[in-house]
Amino acid sequence: GNSVTQMEGPVTLSEEAFLTINCTYTATGYPSLFWYVQYPGEGLQLLLKATKADDKGSNKGFEATYRKETTSFHLEKGSVQVSDSAVYFCALSPREYGNKLVFGAGTILRVKS
Amino acid sequence: DAGVIQSPRHEVTEMGQEVTLRCKPISGHDYLFWYRQTMMRGLELLIYFNNNVPIDDSGMPEDRFSAKMPNASFSTLKIQPSEPRDSAVYFCASSFGQGALETQYFGPGTRLLVL
Numbered sequence: 001g002n003s004v005t006q007m008e009g010p011v012t013l014s015e016e017a018f019l020t021i022n023c024t025y026t027a028t029g030y031p032s033l034f035w036y037v038q039y040p041g042e043g044l045q046l047l048l049k050a051t052k053a054d055d056k057g058s059n060k061g062f063e064a065t066y067r068k069e070t071t072s073f074h075l076e077k078g079s080v081q082v083s084d085s086a087v088y089f090c091a092l093s094p095r096e097y098g099n100k101l102v103f104g105a106g107t108i109l110r111v112k113s
Numbered sequence: 114d115a116g117v118i119q120s121p122r123h124e125v126t127e128m129g130q131e132v133t134l135r136c137k138p139i140s141g142h143d144y145l146f147w148y149r150q151t152m153m154r155g156l157e158l159l160i161y162f163n164n165n166v167p168i169d170d171s172g173m174p175e176d177r178f179s180a181k182m183p184n185a186s187f188s189t190l191k192i193q194p195s196e197p198r199d200s201a202v203y204f205c206a207s208s209f210g211q212g213a214l215e216t217q218y219f220g221p222g223t224r225l226l227v228l
Contacts, residue, residue, distance in 0.1 A: 036219075041221070042221055042222075043117070043204055043206075043219030043220050043221050043222055044156075044204070044206075044217075044219040045219070046216045046217070046218075049216075089156065100158060100161065100169065101146075101158065101217060102158075103155060103156040104155070105155045106155060106156070
């Protein structure tokens with residue numbers, strides 16, 4: 001089946017610290033991979049995506065690389081800000097299911113000033 | 114662009130009552146998705162439509178849940194009768210075009226509490 005596993009949170013960091021949120025997946029075939037972010041009281045927003053092995057998605061200082069050999073798509077940012085505090089969701093879209101997204105459980109990130 | 118619009122934003126009801134959640138997708142989008150978010154189960158896809166036609170409703174929990182899309186600019190998710198375990202945040206999302214690459218745009222959600 002198709003599933004996504006994320007590291008449990010909450011992750012608490014000081015401003016300007018380095019961020020890594022781990023994400024691994026199980027899928028049939030070669031899915032597309034996504035990171036969505038949910039700010040308090042809002043819906044999810046696409047943060048970045050990658051469609052094939054070794055692709056790197058990047059946006060707003062965040063990046064993630066599609067690693068087929070380790071079935072991973074870890075999210076990183078070199079220097080977090082208080083405004084990055086949110087819930088981060090890793091997701092995959094199995095190619096055989098078109099637009100359907102399978103989400104991980106989400107990881108809460110808290111950044112302290 | 115107004116984005117995906119959902120109403121109501123908050124709903125409190127009593128067990129056994131009918132609940133109707135509403136969604137207006139982004140104009141021109143041809144896919145519409147309904148999700149449910151709970152602490153226990155995370156974010157689950159309930160049903161999605163393409164050009165107003167339901168494509169996959171395998172995530173709909175049971176017969177108490179129903180969804181319709183009478184036209185390209187409106188969809189409803191109905192729960193009848195509602196139960197306390199239906200308490201969750203319900204999100205609507207829309208996208209344009211077919212394929213795994215298309216970005217889904219989420220609405221702000223409806224927070225439902227069934228007492």
